[in-house]
Amino acid sequence: MxxxxxxxxxxxxxxxxxxxxxxxxxxxxxYKLSISATTRLPREGEIDGREYFFLTREKFESMIETGQFIEHAEYVGNYYGTPKQYVEEQLEAGYxxxxxxxxxxxxxxxxxxxxxxxxxxxxxxxxxxxxxxxxxxxxxxxxxxxxxxxxxxxxxxxxxxxxxxxxxxxxxxxxxxxxxxxxxxxxxxxxxxxxxxxxxxxxxxxxxxx
Amino acid sequence: MxxxxxxxxxxxxxxxxxxxxxxxxxxxxxYKLSISATTRLPREGEIDGREYFFLTREKFESMIETGQFIEHAEYVGNYYGTPKQYVEEQLEAGYxxxxxxxxxxxxxxxxxxxxxxxxxxxxxxxxxxxxxxxxxxxxxxxxxxxxxxxxxxxxxxxxxxxxxxxxxxxxxxxxxxxxxxxxxxxxxxxxxxxxxxxxxxxxxxxxxxx
Missing domain, CATH: 3.40.50.300 (P-loop containing nucleotide triphosphate hydrolases)
Incomplete structure (x- = not known):
């Protein structure tokens, strides 16, 4: 591609x-579905990098500060966001x-x-x-x-x-x-x-x- | 439609x-192909309203004056143009x-x-x-x-x-x-x-x- x-x-x-x-x-x-990042804990059966990228609150906040999310929001005490790098890499690869x-x-x-x-x-x-x-x-x-x-x-x-x-x-x-x-x-x-x-x-x- | x-x-x-x-x-x-109008004479086998709408020069010019063409041009002494009405009718009918x-x-x-x-x-x-x-x-x-x-x-x-x-x-x-x-x-x-x-x-x- x-x-x-x-x-x-x-x-x-x-x-x-x-x-x-x-x-x-x-x-x-x-086609590739984008994978979101979150600070909530993985549920049973969820795998890091498949359902979500599971991050610590500290890591997530430092990524917000360095502009590494396309968009992010906080729901019920947890962050959710779309990491820019993953999306960019897939687009660049033609997906x-x-x-x-x-x-x-x-x-x-x-x-x-x-x-x-x-x-x-x-x-x-x-x-x-x-x-x-x-x-x-x-x-x-x-x-x-x-x-x-x-x-x-x-x-x-x-x-x-x-x-x-x-x-x-x-x-x-x-x-x-x-x-x-x-x-x-x-x-x-x-x-x-x-x-x-x-x-x-x-x-x-x-x-x-x- | x-x-x-x-x-x-x-x-x-x-x-x-x-x-x-x-x-x-x-x-x-x-789908419908638009049918052009022209002042050139029909060639053998050409049918009015199928290959072209064949018009007299007088008719063509009066249609230019009354804004009835989407576009028109003159080549080698003959007019060619796209009649607005035909296109409008087909679009309206959903084509x-x-x-x-x-x-x-x-x-x-x-x-x-x-x-x-x-x-x-x-x-x-x-x-x-x-x-x-x-x-x-x-x-x-x-x-x-x-x-x-x-x-x-x-x-x-x-x-x-x-x-x-x-x-x-x-x-x-x-x-x-x-x-x-x-x-x-x-x-x-x-x-x-x-x-x-x-x-x-x-x-x-x-x-x-x-």
Missing amino acids: SRRGILTVVSGFSGAGKGTVMKELVKKPD NVILEIEIQGALHVKEVFPDALLLFIVPPSAKTLKERLINRGTEDEAAVQKRMNRAVEESQFMEKYDYLVVNDKLNECVEAVHHIILSQRDKVKYNTGFICEMQRQLKAVQEGDL | SRRGILTVVSGFSGAGKGTVMKELVKKPD NVILEIEIQGALHVKEVFPDALLLFIVPPSAKTLKERLINRGTEDEAAVQKRMNRAVEESQFMEKYDYLVVNDKLNECVEAVHHIILSQRDKVKYNTGFICEMQRQLKAVQEGDL
Whole structure:
């Protein structure tokens, strides 16, 4: 792989199915899920460098200070963040890197990486979203209502994203996301090197040097 | 089909194979090639409304005056142009409309339709381009040189396009173009109606009205 990969940030309402979409996506070649760092302790079965990079609070804070996170936040006393170095290395190696983060983090990534592709995964309708949340069967009515409230808030930011993909049929949604990402590589702005080389070659052929 | 189609303008060096790419592309559903209008006389086998809309000079000029062309030009005493109405009707009906025009015309289309997608089809290398032109066997060395000179000029405008697609293997190129066009439909800017409706629905569900 010679071309730099595409950095994609995926957000969406809880219940939109973005986790499932991404699980399918990374089965394709050339994709890597970004691995977050956290200060919380590993749960049973979690492996450092697979689920998370597990860091001490001291280490995490020194990485914040030296600007080594693309974005980070603190939840319930623990830090969570996206280490810049891992993402950079994978992109450089030609992998398309996917970050799953919520809206404020996503918009922040766009500031740090203006070329990042922001995707928002939506259910076909609000009613479907509520049904999906209820059918999970893992949450009571109050928790479902809380997620719906959050979706109302989050829906105000949908227009800040680059692409909106409806997750109606899983397979179609995965393919749509895949092709949006692939298409980025053909954008003129990612091919200025190729353009330059083509102009040089054409001149050489014109002058009989090739 | 409920969504408006995508208008795509395809350009490329003579010999890049864009004609073949487009012939394959319009075999897919939901695509329409734009039909140009001309004042030249129909050749044997050409049918009005299929190869061209054949117009009198008087009619053509009155259409220019009333702004009914997206772009038009005069070659060797005859007018050629892209009628706006036909393109509008097909887009409105949900078809993706493809225009194959040269660079100056393409950049003009972008002025009239800022949402138009500008694609540039390129050969993998300048050498391949020359080989393809020679292998056509229909042109002498001087004509090939003339086309190469033109490619050198045209290559200065590649950066004005939105996407650059390399035509190495025909099938791959056709699929790449197809997916670039499909991806456009998921852009947030084409889905403001959906976003608005989703925000409305979420509020209704939140308030228990749905």
